[in-house]
Amino acid sequence: MTKAQGSRLTPETVVATALRLLDERGLEAVTTRAVAEALGVRMNTVLWHIKNKARLLELMADAVVGEVVYDGLPEDGTERARELLRRYRRALLAHRDGAALVTGTYAADPGTLRFADAVLAALTARGDSAEAGAWTLFALIYFTLGLTQEEQAVSSADEPRLHGAVLAGEYPALQQALPHLTGNTFEERFTDGLNRLLG
Structure with a gap:
């Protein structure tokens, strides 16, 4: 991994990759190591962005709930x-x-x-x-x-x-x-x- 590649990695990219892993392989397959492998980076690089697996899961969960759409809701x-x-x-x-x-x-x-x-x-x-x-x-x-x-x-x-x-x-x-x-x-x-x- 070059320095440029590492600098482009963001928490959002990590979470998006983890969600792809979730959809492809299920929750048990989502690990920081698996996410790092999917991104082609070292596990420490992933951890620098999301701290630990528990935080990764929180961010993933929040991204899922964040997909709720609020347009066109009833007044009642x-x-x-x-x-x-x-x-x-x-x-x-x-x-x-x-x-x-x-x-x-x-x-x-x-x-x-x-x-x-x-x-x-x-x-x-x-x-x-x-x-x-x-x-x-x-x-x-x-x-x-x-x-x-x-x-x-x-x-x-x-x-x-x-x-x-x-x-x-x-x-x-x-x-x-x-x-x-x-x-x-x-x-x-x-x-x-x-x-x-x-x-």
């Missing part, structure tokens, strides 16, 4: 919050293991903070107090992350396995509800969950 606070969460989920789904990446970080960075601020503003616009809005924000984010992480991890064999296990055991409540626990989509579960949280 509840509907605005609902649409923001839909866009958040789409941003997570746009990257392999996107939800697992964001779940595993605590990114106090511009993309993440802008999204949280927009949702909280929508909730307070509909009449929630700052306290109620904050708690609803937590519930919405945790629900969306958990559901989307499961959606990205599930395999086609998981639902039949669950169905068989419930029927084979002594789970009367689950057996009664089984038609409602299987055979629906993650999109339907997401919409229902938003309706329950937002009213």
